[in-house]
Amino acid sequence: MGILEKIQEIEFEMRRTQKNKATEYHLGLLKGKLAKLRHQLLEPQTKSGPKGEGFDVLKSGDARVAFIGFPSVGKSTLLTSITKTKSEVASYEFTTLTAIPGVLEYDGAEIQVLDLPGIIEGAAQGKGRGRQVVSVAKTADLILMVLDASKSSDQKQKLEYELEQVGIRLNRRPPNATVTVKKNGGIKFNHTVPLTHMDYKMAYNILHEYKIHNADVMLREDITVDDFIDVVIGNRRYINCIYCYNKIDSVSLEEVDRLAHLPHSIVISCELKLNLDYLVERIWSELNLLRIYTKRKSEMPDFSEALIVRKGSTIEQVCNQIHRSLAEQLRYALVWGRSAKHNPQRVSLTHVVQEGDVVSIVTK
Ligand SMILES: Nc1nc2c(ncn2[C@@H]2O[C@H](COP(=O)(O)OP(=O)(O)OP(=O)(O)O)[C@@H](O)[C@H]2O)c(=O)[nH]1
Ligand SMILES: [K+]
Numbered sequence: 001m002g003i004l005e006k007i008q009e010i011e012f013e014m015r016r017t018q019k020n021k022a023t024e025y026h027l028g029l030l031k032g033k034l035a036k037l038r039h040q041l042l043e044p045q046t047k048s049g050p051k052g053e054g055f056d057v058l059k060s061g062d063a064r065v066a067f068i069g070f071p072s073v074g075k076s077t078l079l080t081s082i083t084k085t086k087s088e089v090a091s092y093e094f095t096t097l098t099a100i101p102g103v104l105e106y107d108g109a110e111i112q113v114l115d116l117p118g119i120i121e122g123a124a125q126g127k128g129r130g131r132q133v134v135s136v137a138k139t140a141d142l143i144l145m146v147l148d149a150s151k152s153s154d155q156k157q158k159l160e161y162e163l164e165q166v167g168i169r170l171n172r173r174p175p176n177a178t179v180t181v182k183k184n185g186g187i188k189f190n191h192t193v194p195l196t197h198m199d200y201k202m203a204y205n206i207l208h209e210y211k212i213h214n215a216d217v218m219l220r221e222d223i224t225v226d227d228f229i230d231v232v233i234g235n236r237r238y239i240n241c242i243y244c245y246n247k248i249d250s251v252s253l254e255e256v257d258r259l260a261h262l263p264h265s266i267v268i269s270c271e272l273k274l275n276l277d278y279l280v281e282r283i284w285s286e287l288n289l290l291r292i293y294t295k296r297k298s299e300m301p302d303f304s305e306a307l308i309v310r311k312g313s314t315i316e317q318v319c320n321q322i323h324r325s326l327a328e329q330l331r332y333a334l335v336w337g338r339s340a341k342h343n344p345q346r347v348s349l350t351h352v353v354q355e356g357d358v359v360s361i362v363t364k
């Protein structure tokens with residue numbers, strides 16, 4: 001039984017218990033239980049309690065995708081549809097109370113998928129289990145926001161707001177700007193492009209607000225005040241997000257068409273198994289990962305086992321993925337495939353690999 005159901009049960013019992021001398025002790029006990037459950041729900045788990053109640057899922061596989069959404073939009077149904085894991089599905093809200101990990105296999109890659117409890121407004125402030133949920137979301141490489149196609153569009157804005165509150169920035173790049181805190185010298189303000197939102201005074205005021213009196217500010221793009229504050233605070237997570245509208249079986253075709261054309265959006269129906277393959281493809285492409293293959297000298301490449309690296313990775317990052325000290329031992333690498341000017345091309349640590357490349361590491 002979940003905590004919310006226990007709470008409901010206790011509240012129900014308290015309501016039907018007559019208040020008198022004989023029941024005083026019993027009611028007191030129920031109140032105590034209720035307070036404890038509420039506390040458990042609001043606070044991150046303490047060391048004494050049952051550890052994290054399933055929220056501390058170890059990262060595994062090549063990447064992590066977190067499902068975020070209001071209760072009963074179909075997150076668990078989706079996990080059950082695209083992985084081999086079963087997550088409890090029911091028509092009532094808050095069916096899922098912990099993080100349920102599943103594995104999505106895609107062409108040699110293993111993507112960890114986390115089914116999370118439904119979050120409610122005020123999650124970032126600690127309402128419901130929201131704080132734990134949004135902090136798990138912060139560890140994800142991709143957020144899949146699951147939305148109910150038949151519900152109003154403010155569900156999306158509300159969830160975006162909750163994620164913003166904990167420092168998550170969706171579908172945005174980190175601002176091209178730096179603030180280097182110094183010991184002295186005051187605030188130095190430089191920019192390489194014309195600015196329309198920021199100036200020295202604005203930067204000075206914001207930095208003083210954060211008790212920074214000496215810093216070199218360098219703006220390489222026309223950033224907004226909000227973006228500047230993000231740079232000052234640091235610790236922001238820039239995560240891609242797919243807006244996934246589920247239950248399209250329950251809305252009109254016109255509405256499906258409208259939703260499908262919204263930016264970063266995809267429409268599905270878990271019930272009718274509509275568009276699920278396409279969703280998996282989109283998850284893969286939004287993760288910005290590449291498959292490369294390794295080859296030992298005078299052997300054929302092993303195409304059965306892909307090495308998964310981020311787009312833009314260099315040979316150095318490929319080495320690190322294989323073994324921590326491999327990059328130090330590298331003499332050169334041979335590369336066949338898209339990134340090679342000729343096959344094979346002899347390259348160094350800084351060479352950037354591309355999808356499907358075959359790499360052979362030659363050590364000293
Ligand atoms: N019509 C329709 N119903 C669906 C679809 N997908 C899921 N449902 C139903 O929606 C209800 C909620 O599904 P869940 O998977 O439990 O939703 P959830 O988001 O995990 O809910 P919580 O864990 O409570 O936050 C269930 O009754 C599902 O059968 C769909 O594509 N179409
Ligand atoms: K549910």
Ligand SMILES: [Mg+2]
Nearest residue numbers: 075076095096
């Ligand atoms: Mg669920």
